[in-house]
Amino acid sequence: MKIYGDSISGNCLKVKWTADFLGRPYEWIETDVLKKESRTPQFLALNPAGQVPAVILDDGRPLAQSNAIILHLAEGSSLIPADAYERARMFEWLFWEQYSHEPYVAVARFQVAYLGKPVAELEPRLVERGEAALARMEQALSDSAFLAGERVSLADVALVAYTRVSHEGGFDLGKYPAVRRWVGAVEAALNIA
Amino acid sequence: MKIYGDSISGNCLKVKWTADFLGRPYEWIETDVLKKESRTPQFLALNPAGQVPAVILDDGRPLAQSNAIILHLAEGSSLIPADAYERARMFEWLFWEQYSHEPYVAVARFQVAYLGKPVAELEPRLVERGEAALARMEQALSDSAFLAGERVSLADVALVAYTRVSHEGGFDLGKYPAVRRWVGAVEAALNIA
Numbered sequence: 439m440k441i442y443g444d445s446i447s448g449n450c451l452k453v454k455w456t457a458d459f460l461g462r463p464y465e466w467i468e469t470d471v472l473k474k475e476s477r478t479p480q481f482l483a484l485n486p487a488g489q490v491p492a493v494i495l496d497d498g499r500p501l502a503q504s505n506a507i508i509l510h511l512a513e514g515s516s517l518i519p520a521d522a523y524e525r526a527r528m529f530e531w532l533f534w535e536q537y538s539h540e541p542y543v544a545v546a547r548f549q550v551a552y553l554g555k556p557v558a559e560l561e562p563r564l565v566e567r568g569e570a571a572l573a574r575m576e577q578a579l580s581d582s583a584f585l586a587g588e589r590v591s592l593a594d595v596a597l598v599a600y601t602r603v604s605h606e607g608g609f610d611l612g613k614y615p616a617v618r619r620w621v622g623a624v625e626a627a628l629n630i631a
Numbered sequence: 632m633k634i635y636g637d638s639i640s641g642n643c644l645k646v647k648w649t650a651d652f653l654g655r656p657y658e659w660i661e662t663d664v665l666k667k668e669s670r671t672p673q674f675l676a677l678n679p680a681g682q683v684p685a686v687i688l689d690d691g692r693p694l695a696q697s698n699a700i701i702l703h704l705a706e707g708s709s710l711i712p713a714d715a716y717e718r719a720r721m722f723e724w725l726f727w728e729q730y731s732h733e734p735y736v737a738v739a740r741f742q743v744a745y746l747g748k749p750v751a752e753l754e755p756r757l758v759e760r761g762e763a764a765l766a767r768m769e770q771a772l773s774d775s776a777f778l779a780g781e782r783v784s785l786a787d788v789a790l791v792a793y794t795r796v797s798h799e800g801g802f803d804l805g806k807y808p809a810v811r812r813w814v815g816a817v818e819a820a821l822n823i824a
Contacts, residue, residue, distance in 0.1 A: 486770055487727065499716055503730075506722035513715065522706065523692060529699035534680065536730045537696075577679055 439464040442484065443491040444471045446552065448544060448599030449504040450491040455628050456508040456595055460515055464493075472552065505532045508592050517592050528586035531593035539575075542568035544600040547607030557608030565608070572604065572614050579616040583623065590627040598624040632657040633687040635677065637664045639745065641737060641792030642697040643684040648821050649701040649788055653708055657686075665745065698725045701785050710785050721779035724786035732768075735761035737793040740800030750801030758801070765797065765807050772809040776816065783820040791817040 441457070441464050443450030457464050469475045469490050476490050485492035485502040492502040501507050509532075512518050519525045546564045549555040575597065578585060585593040602621045604611060611618045625631035634650070634657050636643030650657050662668045662683050669683050678685035678695040685695040694700050702725075705711050712718045739757045742748040768790065771778060778786035795814045797804060804811045818824035 486767060487731065495716075501716075501719050501723060503723040503726040505726045506719055509722050510715065510719035522703065523688075523694075526694050526699055526703035529702050530694060530696040533696040533698045533726070533729055536726055537733075538680065540730075541734070574679060 439496055440467055440494040441465070441491060442467045442469045442476075442481070442493065444469055444476075447471065447490060448603065449540070452504045452595050452599050453491045453493065453507050453511070455630055456511050456517065456592070458630075459517065459595075459628055460511060462511060505536065505592070505596055508595060512592055516589065517595065519587055519589075519591055521587070524587040524591075528591045528593040531585045532596050534574075535593075535596045538567070539571040539597065540600060543571055543604050543607060543609065545607075546609070547600065547603055550608055551603075551606040560608065568604070568607070568609055572601070572609060572611070572617060575601070575617050575620075576614040579620045584620070590624060594620075594624045595628065598628075632689055633660055634658070634684060635660045635662045635669075635674070635686065636684040637662055637669075640664065640683060641796065642733070645697045645788050645792050646684045646686065646700050646704070648823055649704050649710065649785070652710065652788075652821055653704060655704060698729060698785070698789055701788060705785055709782065710788065712780055712782075712784055714780070717780040717784075721784045721786040724778045725789050727767075728786075728789045731760070732764040732790065733793060736764055736797050736800060736802065738800075739802070740793065740796055743801055744796075744799040753801065761797070761800070761802055765794070765802060765804070765810060768794070768810050768813075769807040772813045777813070783817060787813075787817045788821065791821075 439462065441453055443453060443466060445468060454466065471490060475481065477488050482488055484500050487502060489502060491504055491507060492500060493507055494500055501510060519528055542564050546560050546568050549560060550557055584590050585597060598621060601617060632655065634646055636646060636659060638661060647659065664683060668674065670681050675681055677693050680695060682695060684697055684700060685693060686700055687693055694703060712721055735757050739753050739761055742753060743750055777783050778790060791814060794810060
């Protein structure tokens with residue numbers, strides 16, 4: 439398997455961590471988004487959406503979208519709950535992550551850490567919705583060790599990616615103690631601390 | 632099963648169409664987003680994210696996120712491809728829909744059709760990214776009858792929801808003939824035309 443990814447991207451690291459956790463061998467092909475390496479004709483032939491991560495599976499077929507890739511890699515493993523309801527909850531978090539977390543927490547961090555924008559100049563909507571996302575996680579993690587039950591799942595892999603670096607976008611996990619505890623637990627479970 | 636949904640929301644209709652296609656009985660509880668009925672304390676107890684659709688399953692447990700709900704309902708049915716790669720492609724489209732299609736095509740339509748904003752006053756970013764999403768679908772559907780293979784799947788259920796009403800947000804499917812053909816085919820397959 440070849441993984442085309444940018445090491446600064448949480449979406450790309452999700453794929454790396456899942457492959458590492460599962461012991462799946464791969465070749466990592468660093469693809470610099472800031473240098474528009476995901477917009478070259480060669481890359482667009484692999485993923486017409488022009489986004490990293492994208493993978494070429496062992497049989498040569500391409501696949502994109504971080505959460506779709508980790509679902510494919512993890513089929514049949516402990517990272518996908520065997521119980522149908524816990525699995526549904528995992529999916530709930532995976533879709534919530536892409537719609538209600540990544541566009542705020544990850545985008546704020548990208549603008550601050552990689553484009554050099556001061557935190558004070560972030561769009562207020564980014565900050566408000568990012569805080570709302572972290573508060574939603576705090577509520578869920580006050581009741582539960584992990585997001586979709588009592589052991590680590592792809593929901594945790596997906597959500598930890600940008601939550602663990604949210605301070606780089608000006609968010610303070612000190613306000614979210616259950617989230618901070620959970621970040622440590624997920625990093626330990628995935629051996630990425 | 633109880634489905635809390637707003638009939639003007641494509642995300643909610645996805646759940647209705649999937650339940651109808653599978654012959655799953657349900658009670659539809661109309662929940663008016665414009666009247667903030669998804670923000671009442673009662674609703675937030677059901678779905679802390681304050682979003683429709685949300686369902687209460689037959690065993691009384693809640694579930695949110697349109698694509699997570701339809702995945703749960705459709706487990707073991709023809710709406711989820713049996714082939715692992717086609718299933719991965721279906722997931723790719725489901726995540727792409729929530730990240731790269733719904734925030735533009737659905738939001739433009741909501742602003743025009745429900746908030747009364749003239750098409751000419753839409754944020755240019757909404758229009759550009761909506762057109763890019765439709766162009767991406769046109770490319771995919773020029774090669775394939777449905778999004779994840781040669782029969783209808785949840786990828787089509789999810790993407791058709793806002794694509795079929797995209798003209799209400801000022802988009803012209805006349806520019807995307809393969810998409811227009813596909814909308815008719817999916818409506819016929821789901822019996823929603």
